Every structure is written in structure tokens, then in C-alpha cells.
Amino acid sequence: MSTTDKLTADEKALLEKMISGEVSLRKIEEYADKDGSAKLRRAYLEANKNISLDHVSTYTFDTETVAKKNIENLIGAVQIPLGVAGEITIKGDYAKGNYYLPLATTEGALVASVNRGCSIITKSGGATVRVFKNQMTRAPVFKFNSLEETKDFYDWVLLPETFDKMKKTADATTRFGELLEVQPFVSGNNVHLRLGFDTKDAMGMNMITIASEAITKLIADEKGVPCVSLSGNMCTDKKPTAINAILGRGKTVVAEARLKASFVQETLKCTPESMFDANYRKNLLGSMRAGALGFNAHAANIVAAIFLACGQDPAHVVEGSLCITEMDLADNGDLICSVTMPAVEVGTVGGGTSIATQQECLKLLGVAGAGAVPGENALALSEIVTAAVLAGEISLVAAQAAGHLARAHAQLGR
Ligand SMILES: CC(C)(COP(=O)([O-])OP(=O)([O-])OC[C@H]1O[C@@H](n2cnc3c(N)ncnc32)[C@H](O)[C@@H]1OP(=O)([O-])[O-])[C@@H](O)C(=O)NCCC(=O)NCCSC(=O)C[C@@](C)(O)CC(=O)[O-]
Numbered sequence: 001m002s003t004t005d006k007l008t009a010d011e012k013a014l015l016e017k018m019i020s021g022e023v024s025l026r027k028i029e030e031y032a033d034k035d036g037s038a039k040l041r042r043a044y045l046e047a048n049k050n051i052s053l054d055h056v057s058t059y060t061f062d063t064e065t066v067a068k069k070n071i072e073n074l075i076g077a078v079q080i081p082l083g084v085a086g087e088i089t090i091k092g093d094y095a096k097g098n099y100y101l102p103l104a105t106t107e108g109a110l111v112a113s114v115n116r117g118c119s120i121i122t123k124s125g126g127a128t129v130r131v132f133k134n135q136m137t138r139a140p141v142f143k144f145n146s147l148e149e150t151k152d153f154y155d156w157v158l159l160p161e162t163f164d165k166m167k168k169t170a171d172a173t174t175r176f177g178e179l180l181e182v183q184p185f186v187s188g189n190n191v192h193l194r195l196g197f198d199t200k201d202a203m204g205m206n207m208i209t210i211a212s213e214a215i216t217k218l219i220a221d222e223k224g225v226p227c228v229s230l231s232g233n234m235c236t237d238k239k240p241t242a243i244n245a246i247l248g249r250g251k252t253v254v255a256e257a258r259l260k261a262s263f264v265q266e267t268l269k270c271t272p273e274s275m276f277d278a279n280y281r282k283n284l285l286g287s288m289r290a291g292a293l294g295f296n297a298h299a300a301n302i303v304a305a306i307f308l309a310c311g312q313d314p315a316h317v318v319e320g321s322l323c324i325t326e327m328d329l330a331d332n333g334d335l336i337c338s339v340t341m342p343a344v345e346v347g348t349v350g351g352g353t354s355i356a357t358q359q360e361c362l363k364l365l366g367v368a369g370a371g372a373v374p375g376e377n378a379l380a381l382s383e384i385v386t387a388a389v390l391a392g393e394i395s396l397v398a399a400q401a402a403g404h405l406a407r408a409h410a411q412l413g414r
């Protein structure tokens with residue numbers, strides 16, 4: 001049965017108005033509730049394109065909330081298979097214990113691979129994880145008429161009293177966010193202000209965009225300088241950049257595991273030496289020769305899968321891919337593996353985190369919602385994501401060292 005067949009007489013009359021162009025897809029919400037509007041849009045598209053949208057019509061989330069906060073022109077939902085890897089033992093400052101990792105993907109072999117990484121990490125005593133920096137950034141850009149004005153503004157920004165004023169202004173826009181740092185960057189007669197915030201349990205981009213706008217208004221009032229763009233791209237949001245790789249964005253996190261040689265042989269079917277060699281020539285030399293910003297095998301794979309499962313902004317996989325994977329041989333023959341993730345941008349409140357399926361995945365990790373101490377749930381999630389990346393890196397480097405990559409994907413991925 002097509003969606004049109006399921007419409008009431010009133011809804012059919014509305015559909016006619018959509019087809020005639022009297023009511024646009026966007027404006028249909030003035031005549032129907034969010035669920036009804038989604039249904040009418042599907043009926044319109046089915047008629048217009050002569051297709052069926054039966055499968056996208058199945059979802060369980062609360063349409064009123066989702067259509068208000070998460071999406072416009074809602075027509076339904078797509079389904080991504082969800083798997084689980086683990087348990088993995090994590091020894092972080094915030095994530096402590098054994099975790100099952102929810103991974104949403106369509107790439108066969110990915111969950112098996114992370115699962116294998118979790119298995120060897122856990123057998124070897126777990127992954128130690130530490131957060132080194134925690135600042136979400138927004139960088140508005142200001143234009144000046146002369147170099148004298150540019151330098152005057154730059155110097156003013158660096159005054160401690162200017163920071164105090166900016167902090168008071170920014171912090172007044174949010175109950176949880178806190179301005180931590182203002183870094184000016186100059187190019188000709190332009191100044192980019194990279195504003196760094198602690199956003200507690202929120203990933204924080206809406207929060208700090210509002211706070212940053214308040215700072216631009218303060219600057220307009222105090223210095224008479226209008227802001228050219230609230231984001232001047234030195235933030236840098238959702239683009240691969242050296243500034244994020246060097247200075248960090250969101251959480252900067254490192255995870256490490258020491259793998260016993262006997263476990264490497266047994267679980268990964270190769271040796272510490274072959275993994276060291278593969279990592280050096282592939283992740284370090286190969287990435288360098290390619291001009292990469294991320295020196296890893298597939299950090300983005302794991303970040304994407306866990307982000308989709310847990311309601312994170314999928315575009316932040318770009319920053320998640322800025323990972324350096326290291327493998328070193330210890331004197332006793334163990335393999336010391338680590339991943340350094342400069343920009344893990346995660347939250348446990350806000351964005352897509354409250355959608356029912358994503359909430360369940362966050363609950364599986366024990367980090368849903370606000371932390372008992374604000375910020376601690378998001379910090380725990382950043383440690384979990386980084387440990388998961390370590391598991392994926394160990395398994396994939398091992399598969400390539402053992403010559404098993406094509407075989408694995410032939411067996412599990414097609
Ligand atoms: C596929 C494996 C794991 C087989 O690995 P194996 O060692 O031959 O498998 P095994 O049957 O001996 O099992 C070993 C462990 O692997 C796990 N495991 C094994 N099978 C499953 C399964 N079905 N479901 C869940 N877990 C599984 C599980 O932990 C198991 O332990 P056990 O539970 O038996 O004690 C391995 O060959 C592997 O990890 N290959 C790498 C695959 C991979 O990482 N793919 C990711 C995408 S590659 C890509 O997109 C990026 C790329 C490659 O282009 C990037 C680049 O340039 O490098």
C-alpha cells in the first residue's frame with residue numbers, strides 16, 4: 001500500500017495542495033503535526049517520483065522533539081546496522097572498567113576487527129587512557145583598515161583585562177560553558193580569534209557559537225569593529241586542518257596498550273616485529289609521503305561507527321581522523337601500541353544524544369546524559385572512543401602484517 005492510500009480525506013486534500021504547489025514541503029507543518037507532516041512529505045515524494053518510501057517510514061523516535069531540534073523537512077529514518085565489540089578493559093581517569101562498544105556500520109569485517117582488538121587489549125591488561133586537553137573552539141574573523149589598527153586590536157586582545165571582559169560576557173550566555181582561552185592569529189589586516197571553551201557534557205558547538213557571538217558584540221561595542229564571519233575557519237569545524245592536529249579541538253586523548261608477544265601470535269596471527277614494521281612503513285612513512293594529516297590506518301572507521309551509534313555529529317569524524325598510531329617494541333618483546341587523538345569532539349547531552357536509539361547506546365556505555373560532575377560523562381566518552389580506535393588500529397595493522405586484509409573482507413564484507 002502506498003503512503004497516499006493510508007491518508008485520511010483531510011490529509012489527501014493537503015496532499016493535493018502540495019502537488020499543486022499551493023503548500024510547500026516546508027510549510028506543511030502549519031497544517032499538520034510533525035508525524036503527519038512527515039507522512040504527507042513521503043506521500044508527495046512517492047507520487048512525484050513514482051517510488052515507494054515504505055522502509056524510511058519506520059522509526060520509533062519522538063517526532064515532535066526530533067523535528068524541532070534535529071532535522072527539518074523530516075520524512076522518516078534510515079537504518080544502519082548496529083553491532084557490538086568487546087568487552088574492552090579501559091583504565092582511564094573517567095572511563096574505568098569493562099565496556100561493550102556499540103558500532104553502527106555497513107562495512108563487513110569492521111566490528112569483527114574492533115572485537116579482535118578489544119580481545120587482545122583486554123587479555124593484555126587493558127588500555128590506559130588519558131585526556132591531555134579539553135577545549136572546544138570557535139574562531140570569528142575581524143577585518144581592519146590598516147596594519148596599525150590590526151596591531152592595536154591584536155595587542156588589546158592579549159590584555160588580561162580584555163580576557164576577563166570576554167569571559168564574563170561569554171559565560172553569561174550559558175549555565176555550563178566556560179571561556180578558557182583566546183588566541184589571536186593575524187593575516188594581513190585580518191585577525192582570527194580562536195576562542196577555546198570547556199563545554200562540560202555538551203560537544204558544545206551550538207553553546208559556544210552563541211557565546212562567541214556575544215564576544216563579537218562586545219568587540220563591536222568596545223572597539224567599533226564588526227565581525228566579518230562568526231566562523232573564520234580557524235576553529236576549525238568539520239574540515240581537516242593542521243591547527244586541530246597541532247593545538248587540539250574538543251578532547252585531546254591518548255590511549256596505550258602493551259601487547260604480550262604470545263597474545264599477538266595467538267590472537268592476531270602475526271608477530272610484534274611484523275606489526276612494528278607494518279606500522280612504521282604504512283602509518284608513518286606512507287602517511288608522510290602522502291601528505292596526510294592523520295597517521296593511522298582507519299581511525300575514522302571506528303569514530304564514525306561509534307559516533308553514529310551514540311548520536312554524535314558525524315561530520316566530526318573529520319577531526320577524529322587526525323590520529324597518530326604508534327607501535328614500539330619493548331625490551332621484553334611486548335608490543336607497545338598507542339593512538340594519539342588530538343580532536344575527539346563528543347558530548348553526552350545535546351545534539352543527537354537524546355534520540356531514543358542513540359540514548360540506548362550511550363546507556364550501554366554508562367555515559368548517557370549529564371555527568372554527576374558536569375563534564376565527566378563527555379570526558380569518559382572521549383576515553384572510550386579513543387580506546388575503541390586503539391582496538392581497531394591494532395587489529396587492522398595486524399591483518400595487514402599477516403597478509404589477511406583481502407581475505408577478511410572477502411569473507412565478511414561481500
Ligand atoms: C576479520 C578478522 C578479525 C579475522 O581475524 P582472525 O584472527 O583470522 O579471526 P579468528 O576467527 O581467529 O578470531 C580472532 C578474534 O577476532 C574476532 N572475530 C573474528 N571474527 C569475528 C566475527 N565474525 N564477529 C566478531 N568477532 C570476530 C574475535 O575477537 C576473535 O576472538 P574470539 O572471539 O574467537 O576469541 C581480521 O582479519 C581483521 O581484523 N581484519 C581487518 C579487517 C578490518 O580492520 N577492516 C576495517 C576496514 S579496512 C578499511 O576500510 C580501511 C583500509 C584498509 O582501506 C585502510 C588502510 O589503508 O589501511
Ligand SMILES: NC(=O)C1=CN([C@@H]2O[C@H](COP(=O)(O)OP(=O)(O)OC[C@H]3O[C@@H](n4cnc5c(N)ncnc54)[C@H](OP(=O)(O)O)[C@@H]3O)[C@@H](O)[C@H]2O)C=CC1
Nearest residue numbers: 174175176200201202203204205206207209313350351370
Ligand atoms: N551552531 C553551530 O555552528 C554548529 C552546531 N552544530 C550542532 O550543534 C549541536 C551540538 O551543540 P551543543 O551546544 O553541544 O548542544 P545543544 O545545542 O543541544 O545544547 C546543549 C545544552 O545543554 C545544556 N546542558 C545541560 N546539562 C549540561 C551539561 N552537563 N553540560 C553541558 N551542557 C549542558 C547547556 O545549556 P546552557 O548553555 O544553557 O548551559 C548546553 O548549551 C549538534 O546538533 C551539532 O550538530 C555542529 C557544528 C556547528
